[in-house]
Amino acid sequence: MCRRGLLAFSVICGISHSLSASAETLKEALAKAYLGNPNLEAARAELRSVDEGVPEALSGWRPTLTLDYDIGKSRNFVPNTTSSFGESQNRTPKTASVSVEQNVFNGWRTESGIESAEQAVLSQRAQLLSTEQRIMLDTGTSYMDVIRDEAVLKLNQSNERVLRRQLEATRDRFEVGEVTRTDVAQAESRLSRAIADRIQAEGALTISRAAYRSVVGDFPGTLGSASPLGGLPANKTEAMSFAKAGNPDVKVAQHNERSAKTAIKSAEGALYPSVDIEGELTRRDQLSSPDSRTEEASITASFSVPLYQAGGVSARIRAAKQSWSQARKDLDAAIRTAVQEAAQSWERYATARAQLDAFTAEVRAAEIALEGVKQEAQVGSRTVLDVLDAEQELLDARVSLVRARRDVTVASLEVRRAVGTLVASKLDLGVKLYDPSINYKNARDRWFGTSIGTK
Template sequence: MTRRHAPRRRSVLPTALALALVPLALAAPAGAQTLQEALAQTYVNNPTLATARAQLRVVDENVPQALAGWRPTVTLSGSAGYGEGTLRSRSTNVRGERVGVTTDQDRTIATAAATITQPLYRGGRTVASTRRAENQVLAQRARLLATEQQVLQDAVAAYVNVIRFQEEVRLNLNNAQVLQRQLDATNERFRVGEITRTDVAQAESRLAGARASRAGSEGELQNARASFQRTIGLAPARLTAPQPLTSAVRNGQDAAQVAALNNPAVVAALFDESAARDFVDVQLAALLPQASLQAQAFRNDNQQIIGQRTIGEQVVATVTVPLYQGGAEYAAVRQARQDATRLRQVVDDQRRIASAQAIQAWETLGSARATVDSVRAQIRAAEIALDGVQREAVVGSRTTLDVLNAEQELLNARVSLVRALANVVTASHSLAQAVGRLTARDLNLPVALYDQEAYYRAVRDRWAGLRDYTAPQPVQQ
């Protein structure tokens, strides 16, 4: 898989992001949990990622199984039993007459043998099976990277969502407090006869709506916290404002080209196709000659008559040339070829999917950044408008409803900014995922990277052994 420089993080937050999240930043002490620390925790302890690593170790075992085709088999066999029988024969007596003789043949039967069989040629099956197993391992490594990227992206989304909903709760709580003061002032003006009951009802309605919005945002925050704990493995504590990734590509076309080469789904499809072509050779081996060498040492006691013992050694070379086996082997070859053709099309499909996802991620990131700029301008205008409406309401040229509408518009704009800034962060990581750069190595996470080859090296050439050869992995507490 092609690699490039790790995406760099911006040294400072964009101004709007810092302003939008300043209450959280001020509340966070020096020991607050950063996004990078959360991703490191996810990388070490996420069960979905641990499952994918275990699956890779399962596929690693295909290689020693294929290499076993080169190795001899050694067997010991033995048998013991009891036999009864009667031996009839004819002999000449002392008078020269031919007479029949019957002899009982009750005996203990025993055999023992040690056999070594060494394959010499299996029609190319061992070579093809080994190549296929190696390609399966490489494909599974790519799938592990894909799982790693998806898990880290889920962790980013969970982290950002907690901060987003915390800020929405703060905005809605502040809005409810403002509207409560607005209602109190409206009631006071109503008592002195400056406004009507309609104005009071409008203020009460907006306050009730603000409280409903606050309750909804609090529920969303609890859901985000649950998702955070499920993905990252810890309950969110004091989170710091995350930073968007600096893009690793210059434009959408560049993103599509990199994704077509580097996306783990594309890489896995390429190795799947190679493994399928190797499987054609595996099936062809059934049509080719087979040769093996067998050495045996044996001992047979009392096989035919009492007191008979046969001891010996033998070496036998065997060559088998298949002529016709019912036709199933031909169907298996045709089937394997069609499967290779299918997987060749899967490669093209995965390239198109990866390119499309990369372009979509690029455009989504650009759209999110443009939205941030637009909402900033909207907030500035809404703040000016609210101040003007409040001043005009004091002199009676504006109604209570006008003030409420201006406050609601400003609140909506501020909430939109929080959501847009959260979208910028998640979209920047989505773009990195689309081009295959959202891995622990690319993000420079402070963790010991999982060694994809450790188990493979431990078992590849192992002739025997039942213990677990998994290398211990450090666990972050």
């Protein structure tokens, strides 16, 4: 292999992306996105908001305490029968009361509300994992896109330099009559095409770098070469099976279905009696005499039986049942979609691996062919166009090889996303993992306070 072939082959292997102390690895990029991506942080905040639905539902078991205080001012004029003057009486009435109300039974609506809120939390946790997987896939894809486009740009820059030298050599040969004006025009045409390809490669790299910054947070520096991720299923059948149980979108649909089923019980609770107990302590002070102060304490049990609610409750029950039916169909659809994505991602992965082997062989063959054509051209059995065609075929093969390497790694990420393992907890990123149970535990048992957590 000639010196130029060795140089180009080293470019394909990612000479600027070889692992070094300063190169950023794929896992480091994934860790950056996990810790700082705003979309992921927003999804965590949304989960913390959903956590608050549980203490809100639990409030149905907790008493309500109310303090009422009234104060007024009055003046009464009382006529005097023995004189022409009357008597004025000034009063400042005050009333203070404290009441406590506790629900004892409400048709199991509190229990249903708690269960529904807990299912909503589990559903949102699964949704967070789905968002996390999307961010991880976007990060990995943009990482590999930058590596691919940098390598393609280097190949095009190298090809442009070679064609520029070849054009100069062809012009020199034209001056001495070894080639025709047509050969020069062909060399000029190929150089112009190489310049256009290089410009296109520069634009593609700029776009990929911007996409990387959008998901990771900063522009890429020196990126290390990345291999396909491990931890993949053994085959397509296993991937489809794992997707049914592990895909976060399936888990979201499962919890939504359970929540919808619980909503039926909550709606039916309005048909049952309700029992409440209320205690009240009242103090009234007229301030007109020492004997004007009164105190009163009472406790009341109320029992309410709904007889007819104008059809509204029945309508809500029917609507809840229809929502449950919808949720079950959504679950079936989510399972089918997950299985389809697993099968498709596996096929893309298998196809990319096969293409990688084929393009590797194509590059080797194209290199040999180019050397042969150049040697034949030196003895006059090949034209300048033949050499240009062989060089273009080698460039195309090398670009295809670079893209195939990117496709294999991205396809492995897609497989892991389909089966639900493209998450930080299973990627060994070496960062502190977000624990959604911390905020949930703190929120569940809070009776007072409006401060919030951010973790």
